[in-house]
Amino acid sequence: MSKFCPAYPRPARTTWARRWRQLVGHLTGQDNLLAQLTERAYQMQMGHSQVAGQGIFMVNDPEAVRQVLVSEHRQFPKHRFMDDLLRRLVGVSIFTSNGATWTRQRRMMEPAFELTRMEHAFGAMREAVEDACARLRALPPGTEVDIDHETTWVTADIILRALFSQPLSGDEARAIYDAFVTFQQEAPAATMPQYQHRWLPRWGGAARRADAAAQAIREALYRQVRPRHAAAVAGEPGPQQDILASLLQARDPDTGKPWSLDEVVDEVAVIFLAGHETSAGTLAWCLDLLARTPDIQRQAHDEARQVLGEGPASLERLRKVDLIRRIFRETLRLYPPLSFFVREATQACSLRQTPVRPGDSVVISPWLIHRHRRYWERPDEFDPDRYLDDAGRAASAQAFLPFSLGPRVCVGAGFALQEANLVLACLLREFEFRPIPGHQPQPVARLTLRSDLGIRLTVHPR
Numbered sequence: 001m002s003k004f005c006p007a008y009p010r011p012a013r014t015t016w017a018r019r020w021r022q023l024v025g026h027l028t029g030q031d032n033l034l035a036q037l038t039e040r041a042y043q044m045q046m047g048h049s050q051v052a053g054q055g056i057f058m059v060n061d062p063e064a065v066r067q068v069l070v071s072e073h074r075q076f077p078k079h080r081f082m083d084d085l086l087r088r089l090v091g092v093s094i095f096t097s098n099g100a101t102w103t104r105q106r107r108m109m110e111p112a113f114e115l116t117r118m119e120h121a122f123g124a125m126r127e128a129v130e131d132a133c134a135r136l137r138a139l140p141p142g143t144e145v146d147i148d149h150e151t152t153w154v155t156a157d158i159i160l161r162a163l164f165s166q167p168l169s170g171d172e173a174r175a176i177y178d179a180f181v182t183f184q185q186e187a188p189a190a191t192m193p194q195y196q197h198r199w200l201p202r203w204g205g206a207a208r209r210a211d212a213a214a215q216a217i218r219e220a221l222y223r224q225v226r227p228r229h230a231a232a233v234a235g236e237p238g239p240q241q242d243i244l245a246s247l248l249q250a251r252d253p254d255t256g257k258p259w260s261l262d263e264v265v266d267e268v269a270v271i272f273l274a275g276h277e278t279s280a281g282t283l284a285w286c287l288d289l290l291a292r293t294p295d296i297q298r299q300a301h302d303e304a305r306q307v308l309g310e311g312p313a314s315l316e317r318l319r320k321v322d323l324i325r326r327i328f329r330e331t332l333r334l335y336p337p338l339s340f341f342v343r344e345a346t347q348a349c350s351l352r353q354t355p356v357r358p359g360d361s362v363v364i365s366p367w368l369i370h371r372h373r374r375y376w377e378r379p380d381e382f383d384p385d386r387y388l389d390d391a392g393r394a395a396s397a398q399a400f401l402p403f404s405l406g407p408r409v410c411v412g413a414g415f416a417l418q419e420a421n422l423v424l425a426c427l428l429r430e431f432e433f434r435p436i437p438g439h440q441p442q443p444v445a446r447l448t449l450r451s452d453l454g455i456r457l458t459v460h461p462r
């Protein structure tokens with residue numbers, strides 16, 4: 001297979017001018033975190049710095065990562081910054097809450113996540129993917145396509161069908177896509193000043209634009225949830241067997257009460273966003289990688305044809321894909337959509353014999369761990385075959401965590417992996433993706449890992 005190392009931002013030598021730019025970028029939340037990482041960050045076990053009297057730990061050592069996320073997870077809840085960042089979009093929901101609130105929410109949502117199991121979700125997924133293929137089929141051969149937008153449309157369509165039993169129209173897809181792009185760009189800038197100084201007021205253009213974008217997305221969700229919530233309260237639940245139906249039936253284990261309209265919308269917002277934004281970004285990177293490695297794309301096309309045959313995809317056949325599964329795994333390694341998780345120490349303790357004080361931040365970065373020079377051979381190379389040998393399997397077992405670990409592990413991982421297999425198998429069976437000369441996207445880490453220029457490719461029917 002061809003050797004290919006996709007481009008990513010490498011920091012130049014640190015100079016005072018650069019440090020100043022970094023400081024301004026940090027304070028305004030507009031910088032790309034990846035461009036601030038030094039080569040040492042990819043080799044160290046743990047880094048520690050002090051900013052305005054507060055400790056910030058960057059932990060790469062797999063044992064210390066397990067300490068934070070698994071064995072001592074109660075001492076390291078999600079950082080309050082995540083709540084500040086996302087509250088206007090997802091309210092007080094399972095993704096950002098901690099303690100008893102999170103335990104209650106996770107218990108109440110368990111039946112809803114049963115519905116994301118493949119047997120339930122496969123029909124909705126297949127219809128959305130068939131629609132996506134029909135959209136590409138309607139284009140003249142060789143058309144330049146905004147791949148980010150296409151993968152966002154298909155994954156948003158899938159999760160909305162699973163949530164509400166309804167497809168997503170082109171206008172709705174564009175409106176949600178544009179609103180979330182704005183939110184991604186503006187929310188960090190609006191929130192970053194309060195990271196160390198909570199007393200600072202939230203103001204300015206970035207905050208206004210982020211809040212308006214969040215409101216636009218929430219209003220679209222309220223339009224779907226309001227009538228069905230009212231029907232459930234009136235004792236007239238509809239015939240749907242979707243995730244929303246399950247959220248409307250959920251009862252608080254202590255009080256026996258159902259969720260209010262706002263609480264349901266908070267959880268719907270998090271399922272909708274966590275359920276498509278991460279997958280959309282990774283699928284777009286995946287197609288970009290394949291466009292730049294035509295021999296791997298050809299083999300994936302052959303596998304898709306062999307496994308799926310000519311007709312509609314079936315779950316049973318899809319389970320047989322192997323190369324496509326490894327290609328997606330390798331994309332998750334190189335482009336983990338949640339590249340940095342931040343936790344907050346609540347008690348004095350130590351990490352790798354270094355004292356940690358309450359209030360210190362602990363950052364775990366799948367981006368760094370997945371490209372770590374000690375754990376992976378040829379860490380920057382795109383090589384889906386690496387999982388076939390012992391070295392690759394060992395690296396995978398200790399240094400691969402795109403879905404996190406421990407009790408806060410992603411609840412949608414199974415859904416995301418099957419969705420990716422289906423989308424990739426169906427697209428690659430029918431189309432070839434080629435790069436556009438001169439268009440070389442680079443990753444930018446904001447809320448999720450997206451591309452600085454978007455991802456554009458030409459699409460050719462096979």
Ligand code: HEM
Binds near residue numbers: 408
């Ligand atoms: C490639 C796709 C995906 C990736 C890489 C991913 C990754 C993650 C990660 C890393 C976390 C933990 C974040 C942290 O600890 O700070 C998480 C949590 C979560 N994910 Fe995903 N996710 C994906 C798809 C999905 C899907 C499809 C759904 C829903 C259908 C989903 C729903 C959630 C929820 C609700 C949480 C919060 C769980 C909790 O805190 O109890 N995710 N995800």
